[in-house]
Amino acid sequence: MTSGKRAVVLLSGGLDSATVLAMAKDQGYSCYVLSFDYGQRSLTELNAARSVAAELGAVEHRVLRLHLEDFGGSALTDHSLNMPEGAPAEDPADGIPLTYVPARNTVFLSLALGWAEVLDAQAIFIGVNAVDYSGYPDCRPEFIRAFEAMAALATRQGVEGAPIKIVTPLIDLTKAQIIQEGVRLGLDYAKTVSCYQADDQGRACGRCDSCRLRAVGFQQAGIADPTLYQS
Amino acid sequence: MTSGKRAVVLLSGGLDSATVLAMAKDQGYSCYVLSFDYGQRSLTELNAARSVAAELGAVEHRVLRLHLEDFGGSALTDHSLNMPEGAPAEDPADGIPLTYVPARNTVFLSLALGWAEVLDAQAIFIGVNAVDYSGYPDCRPEFIRAFEAMAALATRQGVEGAPIKIVTPLIDLTKAQIIQEGVRLGLDYAKTVSCYQADDQGRACGRCDSCRLRAVGFQQAGIADPTLYQS
Numbered sequence: 001m002t003s004g005k006r007a008v009v010l011l012s013g014g015l016d017s018a019t020v021l022a023m024a025k026d027q028g029y030s031c032y033v034l035s036f037d038y039g040q041r042s043l044t045e046l047n048a049a050r051s052v053a054a055e056l057g058a059v060e061h062r063v064l065r066l067h068l069e070d071f072g073g074s075a076l077t078d079h080s081l082n083m084p085e086g087a088p089a090e091d092p093a094d095g096i097p098l099t100y101v102p103a104r105n106t107v108f109l110s111l112a113l114g115w116a117e118v119l120d121a122q123a124i125f126i127g128v129n130a131v132d133y134s135g136y137p138d139c140r141p142e143f144i145r146a147f148e149a150m151a152a153l154a155t156r157q158g159v160e161g162a163p164i165k166i167v168t169p170l171i172d173l174t175k176a177q178i179i180q181e182g183v184r185l186g187l188d189y190a191k192t193v194s195c196y197q198a199d200d201q202g203r204a205c206g207r208c209d210s211c212r213l214r215a216v217g218f219q220q221a222g223i224a225d226p227t228l229y230q231s
Numbered sequence: 232m233t234s235g236k237r238a239v240v241l242l243s244g245g246l247d248s249a250t251v252l253a254m255a256k257d258q259g260y261s262c263y264v265l266s267f268d269y270g271q272r273s274l275t276e277l278n279a280a281r282s283v284a285a286e287l288g289a290v291e292h293r294v295l296r297l298h299l300e301d302f303g304g305s306a307l308t309d310h311s312l313n314m315p316e317g318a319p320a321e322d323p324a325d326g327i328p329l330t331y332v333p334a335r336n337t338v339f340l341s342l343a344l345g346w347a348e349v350l351d352a353q354a355i356f357i358g359v360n361a362v363d364y365s366g367y368p369d370c371r372p373e374f375i376r377a378f379e380a381m382a383a384l385a386t387r388q389g390v391e392g393a394p395i396k397i398v399t400p401l402i403d404l405t406k407a408q409i410i411q412e413g414v415r416l417g418l419d420y421a422k423t424v425s426c427y428q429a430d431d432q433g434r435a436c437g438r439c440d441s442c443r444l445r446a447v448g449f450q451q452a453g454i455a456d457p458t459l460y461q462s
Contacts, residue, residue, distance in 0.1 A: 064297075064298055065296075065298065066295075066297075067295055067296065068345060071345050071346045071349045102344075102345040102346070102348040102349050102386070103341055103342075103344040103345035103348055103382075103385055103386060104345070105385070106341045106344055106345070106381070106382070106385045107338075107341045107342055107344075107345055109341075110334055110337040110338045110340075110341040111334075111338055113333075113334040113337055113338075114299060114302050114333040114334035114335070114337070114338055115302045115333070117333040117334055118302045118333050137384060137385055137386060137387065137389065137390045138384075138385045138386075140384065142384050143381070143384040143385055146377070146380050146381035146383075146384050146385075147381050147385075149377050149380070149381070150337070150374070150377035150378050150380070150381045151334075151337070152377075153368060153369075153371065153373050153374040153377050154334055154336070154337045154368055154369045154374050154377075154378075155333075155334060155368060155369075156368065158368065159368045
């Protein structure tokens with residue numbers, strides 16, 4: 001185990017979490033990167049995660065297999081549902097989007113907490129964002145604060161007076177601001193995959209909500225979009 | 232899905248969680264039972280869970296595979312550590328016991344929360360107990376209340392004003408009181424396995440902390456101990 005500050009960083013392989021990893025590293029943390037294989041459609045995202053973790057010098061990268069698809073309930077994991085292509089995911093008037101995975105951030109943060117406790121890490125970094133994804137209850141700042149309060153009571157570190165922090169550096173940033181920060185830190189976004197239905201080579205569909213948000217982000221950031229598209 | 236009250240019940244196959252399942256059923260809940268295969272030493276516990284879930288008429292019983300052993304840090308999952316046989320697990324002066332699995336209840340409750348959200352269940356039942364296991368931070372009532380507050384912010388049900396309850400019917404009971412309640416409800420404790428190192432036939436070692444607590448519980452309850460021992 002390295003000395004100095006240690007963080008567990010949740011990494012999907014998408015644009016947001018890759019930026020978070022770059023930010024954690026920039027803040028001087030030794031990064032222990034955690035990804036999940038949970039029956040989501042886009043396995044190319046996991047390949048992207050491996051590539052990004054390696055490029056950014058993660059101390060370790062673990063991929064945990066989870067069987068959330070057994071619970072059903074989301075277009076991201078339930079292959080019998082169709083992926084929405086029209087409605088904007090970011091519109092709060094739509095309520096909770098179809099791509100919502102039950103209790104996903106709670107589950108991911110809990111597993112990160114287990115590893116952080118063993119590593120004696122000071123922080124967990126997660127790329128939740130309240131601006132672009134306001135339909136998800138577990139992306140809100142009040143959820144994160146409640147999780148942190150719970151974690152302080154759940155762990156040895158909390159009992160001993162040094163609770164593990166949940167750090168959400170993207171929470172108030174627009175997609176454009178996230179991209180500008182990543183570019184400033186030298187992150188190569190061509191290595192990241194945001195698309196819900198990317199093909200085997202990691203090429204994006206360009207039509208799903210996630211692709212649309214990402215494309216608009218590059219546009220608004222005034223930065224050329226390096227994303228590889230299917231056509 | 233059945234009408235009426237639904238609960239997700241966490242079941243290890245041990246004495247405590249089997250009693251909780253009997254209590255949830257007695258309170259009129261349709262029970263969706265969740266067990267975890269997380270690299271713990273005693274797989275016979277899972278066989279016990281299957282048998283108990285079937286006997287108590289669970290609507291469904293799911294066993295989720297988790298790879299917590301990758302994180303290390305506990306005698307329950309790290310096969311290179313020795314199992315403690317002498318020191319009482321319940322002595323708070325000992326601090327956090329060696330059998331502590333990092334963030335275990337947080338992880339288990341989070342996955343139960345995901346299933347509860349999909350099922351539109353009203354409650355999650357968990358057999359934590361603050362009397363016999365006070366060394367574990369995630370068995371304390373304040374942890375449970377913090378988890379419940381977090382869950383209310385994490386889920387659709389919470390957002391819609393009907394948060395999922397975390398029910399801990401054993402939290403203030405002694406082992407003897409738990410056993411008396413189970414016997415009152417007709418539970419057959421011979422089917423449950425509490426031992427950390429039970430053999431393939433589910434026979435208990437009689438020496439580990441868990442065996443000792445269980446044996447003392449039957450003694451103090453004034454009930455004949457039906458546990459099958461190895462010798």
